[in-house]
Amino acid sequence: MLELKNVTKSYLRRNALSDVSLEIESGKTCLLLGPNGSGKTTMMKLIAGLSRPSSGEITLDGQPIGTATKARVAYMPTENYFYNYMTIRDIGKYYADFFADFDAARYDRLLDDMELEKQDRIRQLSSGMSAKLRLSLTLSRDASLMMFDEPLNGVDILTRTQTIDAILKGRGQGRTMLISTHLVDELEDVVDYTVFLKKGKLVMAGDKQEICAGRTLKDLYLEVYGHVSTDPEHSGKEVGENA
Amino acid sequence: MLKLMKYEFFKWRTTLLALLVGLVALEIGFIAGEKLNKTGLMSVCLGLISMLAFAAFVYLLIAGIAGYSQELREKSGYLVFMTPVRTMGVVLSKLLFIALTALVAMALFGGAAYLDFKHLIGRLNLDARALEQVNMLLRFGLNANATVQQIVQTAIFLGCTVLIEVMLTLCTGYLAVTLSATLMQNKKGLWRGLVSLVIFVALTWGSSWITQKLLYDRVNIVNANADILRDLLLWASLLNFAFCAAFTFASAWLLKHKVNL
Numbered sequence: 001m002l003e004l005k006n007v008t009k010s011y012l013r014r015n016a017l018s019d020v021s022l023e024i025e026s027g028k029t030c031l032l033l034g035p036n037g038s039g040k041t042t043m044m045k046l047i048a049g050l051s052r053p054s055s056g057e058i059t060l061d062g063q064p065i066g067t068a069t070k071a072r073v074a075y076m077p078t079e080n081y082f083y084n085y086m087t088i089r090d091i092g093k094y095y096a097d098f099f100a101d102f103d104a105a106r107y108d109r110l111l112d113d114m115e116l117e118k119q120d121r122i123r124q125l126s127s128g129m130s131a132k133l134r135l136s137l138t139l140s141r142d143a144s145l146m147m148f149d150e151p152l153n154g155v156d157i158l159t160r161t162q163t164i165d166a167i168l169k170g171r172g173q174g175r176t177m178l179i180s181t182h183l184v185d186e187l188e189d190v191v192d193y194t195v196f197l198k199k200g201k202l203v204m205a206g207d208k209q210e211i212c213a214g215r216t217l218k219d220l221y222l223e224v225y226g227h228v229s230t231d232p233e234h235s236g237k238e239v240g241e242n243a
Numbered sequence: 244m245l246k247l248m249k250y251e252f253f254k255w256r257t258t259l260l261a262l263l264v265g266l267v268a269l270e271i272g273f274i275a276g277e278k279l280n281k282t283g284l285m286s287v288c289l290g291l292i293s294m295l296a297f298a299a300f301v302y303l304l305i306a307g308i309a310g311y312s313q314e315l316r317e318k319s320g321y322l323v324f325m326t327p328v329r330t331m332g333v334v335l336s337k338l339l340f341i342a343l344t345a346l347v348a349m350a351l352f353g354g355a356a357y358l359d360f361k362h363l364i365g366r367l368n369l370d371a372r373a374l375e376q377v378n379m380l381l382r383f384g385l386n387a388n389a390t391v392q393q394i395v396q397t398a399i400f401l402g403c404t405v406l407i408e409v410m411l412t413l414c415t416g417y418l419a420v421t422l423s424a425t426l427m428q429n430k431k432g433l434w435r436g437l438v439s440l441v442i443f444v445a446l447t448w449g450s451s452w453i454t455q456k457l458l459y460d461r462v463n464i465v466n467a468n469a470d471i472l473r474d475l476l477l478w479a480s481l482l483n484f485a486f487c488a489a490f491t492f493a494s495a496w497l498l499k500h501k502v503n504l
Contacts, residue, residue: 011428050324051503071327081321083254090253097246098326 001025002047002145002176007056009042009200016042018200019056024178024193026061026144029171031187031208031217032180034197035225040180041078043197044147047178048075060145071100074143078150080130082122088133089118092140101142110136114162128155135163139170146170147178152186160186188217196224247328247336248343258306259344262299266292266351273359282366289359296352300345304409307341308416312439315424320504331495338413338491345409349402357381384469400473404480411483414490415450419443421494425501450486454479 002024009017017039024030032040045051046058049065060069082091088111095102111118114132125133135151148167152160160183168190171177181187194211196203203224204211212220252259269288276284314320323333364377375387382389383397416439423439458478462471 045504048325050321052500067327067329070325075321075325077318077321079318081318083250083319083322085254085257094250094322097249098328 001061002178003057003059004043004047005057005059007043007046007053007058009039009046009051010054015200017046017053017197020197020200020202021056022195022202022205024176024195026176027172027174028193029177029191030179030193030195031184031191032178032195032197033184033221033224034180035182037199038197039200040197041149042200044075044077044149044178044180047145047147048073050075072144074099074138074141074146076134076138076146076148076151078153080122080125080134082133084121084123086122087118088116088120088122091122091133091137092118095137095140099141099143103140103142107136107140110139110166113166114159128159131155132159132162135166139166142173143175145176145178147180149180150182151179152181152183164190184221185216185218191217196221198225244328244332244336244339247323247326247333248340251337251340254310255340255344258302262295262348263351265295266355269295270355270359273362277362277366280366282363285359285363285366289356289363292352292356292359296348296356299348299352300409303341303345303348304412304416307337307413308420311337311417312420312424312436315420315502315504316435324498324504329495330498331492334417334491334495334498338410338417341413342406342410345406346402349406353402400476404476407480407483407487410487411450411490412447414487414494415446416443417494418490418497419446421497421502425497428503446490450483454482457482 002022004020004022007017007020008015020039020043032043034040042051046053047060047065049067049070058065060072063069086094092104092107092111095107096104108118111133114129114136116129116132116136120129122130122133131151131154135148138146138148151163151167155163164186167177167179171190179187179191191208193206194208194217195205208217215223269292273285273288273292276282276288314323328336361381364374364381369377378387379385382394383401385393385397389397419439419442422442423435427435427438458475462475464472464475467475
């Protein structure tokens with residue numbers, strides 16, 4: 001189980017996350033939603049151990065985030081994070097060196113599926129190819145927790161479909177998945193649990209079926225962030241802020 | 244940590260290869276000068292080897308610190324800091340790689356320059372007094388009765404002293420960059436660089452002041468003999484080593500507890 005207890009992350013003049021408490025059970029596929037600046041990436045970086053909470057605690061199966069949990073967490077950031085001198089083959093070897101759960105055969109298969117060549121240099125990759133590479137690396141690990149930060153951004157429709165298929169195949173075996181995205185309707189059918197963040201605060205979190213209560217996730221998203229009710233009783237009328 | 248050092252080597256291999264090719268080319272030039280009896284060519288090649296050695300050391304220091312700073316500022320830092328390696332291991336892997344590279348560079352460039360200098364001196368028509376002064380330099384300041392073992396020991400001692408000085412500069416730079424990353428988390432570019440520089444100067448001044456107070460102020464250097472100077476250098480090196488250790492621990496602690504990528 002991934003647990004956040006009263007987590008706050010402050011920078012000089014603002015809180016990127018404010019007193020967020022959350023529990024995500026193992027095996028769930030969770031969608032992390034919110035507009036730009038809502039704290040999604042900050043939350044993922046805290047869980048990945050790339051950043052420290054200003055206060056509060058984050059644990060993975062009871063273990064505080066640290067060196068040991070990094071071996072069990074696979075994080076796909078939004079941007080390229082490789083050394084320019086590397087080839088696609090080199091980065092695979094790097095992952096194999098440091099992550100015991102890295103499956104090199106699966107990496108090769110995913111590269112074939114994504115039509116990436118191992119001898120290509122990182123600096124030669126387009127943004128879409130780089131996104132495919134990041135996805136292949138993350139999915140090649142048998143991590144307890146996989147996090148994908150906006151995996152559908154900046155890629156074409158075919159790649160988006162490939163990405164969703166690859167993520168779906170990666171589910172199961174008690175693996176927890178945390179996906180942040182703006183493209184709610186593309187992932188609506190694949191998630192069990194949803195978290196809504198707004199300006200660093202937790203607006204709503206729970207099983208998708210329960211919190212949607214008959215609505216689509218997209219409609220709920222519009223209601224939370226667009227201040228428009230999609231509840232049939234109040235259809236089209238503005239509602240107060242939910243934060 | 245060893246795996247991280249391997250990848251540090253991969254990052255630096257092009258630069259190291261260029262330095263090695265430069266050294267080999269200049270050595271070929273020196274040997275060609277020797278065969279053709281052209282002391283001018285030998286002198287130029289030896290001078291360039293010395294300059295290349297100095298430039299390589301300065302580059303190692305600056306690039307070592309700048310590369311670390313870059314990893315804290317840019318996304319490429321994720322590659323290292325997402326791995327399940329302790330922050331102390333991350334910092335040590337970088338520092339030890341630079342230390343080993345500096346050691347190998349010192350051995351290669353220093354050894355080449357030393358041997359070339361001996362060859363060159365043999366071809367110049369120096370008077371007896373000048374020749375003795377040069378030979379004393381080649382004996383690292385030891386008198387004419389010094390054995391080969393004593394010369395080698397002195398060379399190793401001086402080499403270690405220089406290496407610790409290099410490492411102290413590097414460790415000070417790492418701590419300055421890490422402190423700057425801690426204090427200026429929202430700032431990038433010029434401001435963070437300026438703060439790093441100020442902290443670096445402050446740490447360097449501070450460690451020098453401590454060394455001055457603990458060691459140099461207690462010894463009359465003007466009237467000191469060779470043994471006292473050697474002991475002073477040894478204690479200064481030990482103190483510098485302690486500073487290296489303290490700064491490295493501090494960098495690792497800050498990385499673990501305070502720095503956000």
